[in-house]
Amino acid sequence: MKTKKTSLSGKASPTVGDEGMWTFDNPPRAILKRRYGFEPSQDWLDHLRLSSVRFNDGGSGAFVSADGLVLTNHHVALGQLHKMSTKEADYVKDGFFARSASEERRCPDLELNVLVSLEDVTKRVLGGVDPKASDKTRNEQRKAVMARIEKESTEKTGYRSDVVELYQGGEYWLYRYKKYTDIRLVMAPEAQAAFYGGDPDNFTYPRYDLDFAFFRAYENDAPVRPQRYLRWSASGAKEGQLVFVSGHPGSTDRLKTVRQLEFERDQHLPGYLNILGRRRRALEEYAKTGTEQERRAKDAIFGVDNGLKAISGELEGLREPALMARMIEQEKALRRAAAKKGGDPWAAIARAQVKMVKRHKQLLYRNFMLSKLAGFAGTIVRYVEEVKKPNEKRFKEFRDSALESLNFRLFSPAPVYKDMEEAVLADCLAHSLEELGPKDPHVKAALGGAAPAAKARQLVAGTKLDDPKFRESLVKGGAAAVAACDDPMIVWARKLDPVYRELRAWSEDEIESVESLAGNEIAKARFSLYGKSTYPDATFTLRLSFGRVAGYEQGTTQVPHKTTFFGLYDRAASFDGKPPFHLPEKVERAKGALDLSTPLNFVTTNDIIGGNSGSPVVDAKGEYVGLIFDGNIQSLVGRYAYDDVQSRAVAVHSAGILEALRRIYGMDALASELLG
């Protein structure tokens, strides 16, 4: 791994307070020293990086024992718990407790990654692009060289290798990951304890959630002895303490232009909320039809609710005139700096946005969101076509370096619930018809004149795509097998494929190419102003954030830096135990045994966002003091801009996890393993 000991430039950072999702090659050394008198050693950084784990289905985690124990959030584990549950054994509802190695259960399709090295490949990527070529050609060239780098690296090292675009195309880095795919579930609390307070308390603080779950990584059927892991702090986070979060923030939009933000505010986010709201109603209707249906839909409903609340918060933030005014000012400064060098990437992006608006409804409503079967069908049809092309010409997700992980997900034995699939697909089809009209090519291909409900019934009833072996046989059989296949969903996906490809090509050539290349120009302007004294937008790659454990003022009173088990029982009693504030039996029973003053959750000023779920919070010694699981409602605007007045990251306290393991769940061996 190559890291630079200091920033590339001594220029003043444009960040405020504890802002920043810093790459591990460029930690904010100057800020840390100035604000906190802290100077991390290279080993400190390496230790934290190598202990950090990416959950590829969208979260973070960390190694917390010498025997490969991995700790993340319950809600990151939820997808796996759900896939492993049946009508008879509901691990989501009842929790899961392996009291010996033999009881640890292998997850169907969970992949963990550890970032073993990072290398700057900016020169090679940009060197492969002809600056005089058209936008479309340059975009193709850029992608081709990225694909070549990834393939070479995978072949040479055996590691999963991703070229990551940072600073809107200002830098390109090769990230190499060690992959783990034999991951076994060790322990998860009941969903009601983990997600206490349900959707109302989501993004809320004060909070009282045991949002944690333990896995163990295996290789060759034996627990992994990880290169590094985090030592447990039994006393955990304290008020005012300097803490770090090492995790994988999914995406932020802090470097978007004002025009792009306006598009988000006025078009994209309202449209997305429309889709989520509609899908929520469909899932709810389905869940109402029975207890088993309710169980099946639970994971999806959680995801949709979470999305609805998060996006509403972001939208509210964007509608705040003060925020937009700040963005406009920042952009003006940047534009002035760029103007001196000629060129106007902002105008180029604005022109692309005008085009985008015209086809935005298609981009939004030509989707089958939450339908697993439609997803399988589309992926398989494209898969067999794409892999025939040279690696660098393929869609990104079908490049050689990505196929192993893709297969792992695509051939997963996780159950597919056909009745729920039918309900979801019918809703997708009806919504597309409603929003795009019967003449839209996607709608025509998808419905073929049939009514949405009837079409969904026919497709789902007839397909065998719920069988992972069937999916595998199609991929293995290649284009010929898929072309010859008469499974109704494959036939249907073949019809949809040209429509999909046309829109995607348009989007890549007309929009993405402009935004990426113009973004590169803007990044250059930013470099000329700030050097590398700032950090790139989040990209679901490993980042370091710093901050302090701190409450805040709200509604003229003070919100404490932490909560305790007393508060959990208060909230339950305050609502007379009504859902979603009831207590699971084990928690109710443990009331007398617990030290109720033990810290349960706490808040910090760290700069995080979705994808950071499950990230470790460590102190200056690098010890594990907490587990990130949420941001408060005021932090949602963080997608666009950081502030530390009320925005807080919310974490489970390490002392609270220990107390729960021992006194609620009787998992003493696990607690002992944590304490080493």
Next chain:
Amino acid sequence: MKTKKTSLSGKASPTVGDEGMWTFDNPPRAILKRRYGFEPSQDWLDHLRLSSVRFNDGGSGAFVSADGLVLTNHHVALGQLHKMSTKEADYVKDGFFARSASEERRCPDLELNVLVSLEDVTKRVLGGVDPKASDKTRNEQRKAVMARIEKESTEKTGYRSDVVELYQGGEYWLYRYKKYTDIRLVMAPEAQAAFYGGDPDNFTYPRYDLDFAFFRAYENDAPVRPQRYLRWSASGAKEGQLVFVSGHPGSTDRLKTVRQLEFERDQHLPGYLNILGRRRRALEEYAKTGTEQERRAKDAIFGVDNGLKAISGELEGLREPALMARMIEQEKALRRAAAKKGGDPWAAIARAQVKMVKRHKQLLYRNFMLSKLAGFAGTIVRYVEEVKKPNEKRFKEFRDSALESLNFRLFSPAPVYKDMEEAVLADCLAHSLEELGPKDPHVKAALGGAAPAAKARQLVAGTKLDDPKFRESLVKGGAAAVAACDDPMIVWARKLDPVYRELRAWSEDEIESVESLAGNEIAKARFSLYGKSTYPDATFTLRLSFGRVAGYEQGTTQVPHKTTFFGLYDRAASFDGKPPFHLPEKVERAKGALDLSTPLNFVTTNDIIGGNSGSPVVDAKGEYVGLIFDGNIQSLVGRYAYDDVQSRAVAVHSAGILEALRRIYGMDALASELLG
């Protein structure tokens, strides 16, 4: 008592939801029946009225036992606790616990009133006013007839008799009160338990305050056997329950014109905050000089902080454009209705406002707020002059019917702290000088060219007004004694008196007369629209409000209808026991003995405001289920308009009081007395 069984008119009420501070002659029978299916009997109403008690220094309470036990808030009792405390025995800090009748301690100057009858005297008051006379003359006539009615009633019945102006002069009622002046302190918790969370948590909910105190009324040295008292509900308030509050809301401004509200928003409230903020700083400076000084200033600082937070909340409400827009719409409707009958009282009030603005700074800054000695001096100088006049020509506060209560307060043996007096008076003088300049007649008379601090020192050092006997001798000695007196503060007050009288006469003749008489015109317009299907602004007279026990949504989550003792210990632990979130020793010690799930505080939709503190919350059976002690921050705008989205009244739960008496304070006899 005369009451009307139905509203005067069947017209639709302009109130919303559970709105209204209804007079006991006009309960909202139609609304109660429609919304809650509840029809109060006359005896139900009489029982509640006769059990209700007014604390004349600004609060409410109720008889809760056959032996004259009176329950109110700790913060209503605070003034008396403070006056009864010394450096050696600090009942504010340590609480007070009488464990037998002999330990009950008489309060220095606490007067309680019970409303024994109400009588409509509108015709007589308005009949005494010549409609053709000038505003000034009409105002004098109006006051004269009110004074006559009061005097006659007092002479005839022996009761304290007040003519109350309702509906901005639309109605006048004679209220007769039974007075109690031998009030003894029975029990008060530690201030830190009663006012848990201090100023930050004031007007906040969720809340965890034991804000209660018990007194006992005596007559002829024996406990009073009150005509009526409220039965205690051991289980107390429940979610969704219909509840009533019977108490004495101090003042609201819901019938003010838009022009008057604008004046409040732009001139009066900001000015008032300015004064409070400055006085706060002076008190704080003083309190910092020692532990005993801190104790002496505590009550005053509490009052100022409370005022600052309340007024800030009101101001924020008035600055809400939506609220003002609603007020403008309502006024338009009223004005259209009034226009048909000719006359434009709104224009008259607007003209008075223009005049008001010119002398507003004098009205604001010619004051000695929080200086007890300056208050005594001014009152005594005016007292002896006023009582020489015929009763009906006097300032309201010196009418015969008011003198007994005035003497009670004026000759109170409560301590006066000269060092604190000096600090406060110096600040008053400096502020007047700063805001009004050295040429203002008040400033000239008050300072006589001296510096504020020196003047305050000279006045306070030389005066004997801290001695209640001296004050009494001056009043008894009358005008001659006061004229001959060479006490420096009396000499000084004589010099200030003409300046005071000039401003007060101007204010009464030019502003009050117009506002009162024009208000009467507006009230007529309201009657023509709504009949008596509405209620008058609050006037610190007995009112009935109704509502339900209900949580609310806030910040996308749910706020529970109640809190429990669990929450109290959570909040203390969450702040690591730091002030103002620390626990008094008795509370800390009781942790293991308490049933922590016992309800502590709860919220209702009842329409209340300052003055309602200490009001009983009763259920439909008339049983005592809670004790009003606050409104949440969202309720502060209630001064101008009621809404029930988030605005809530906050109460101590009757089960929580019982649990605290038994398990924290060991007051089992008191608990038994409550349960009869």
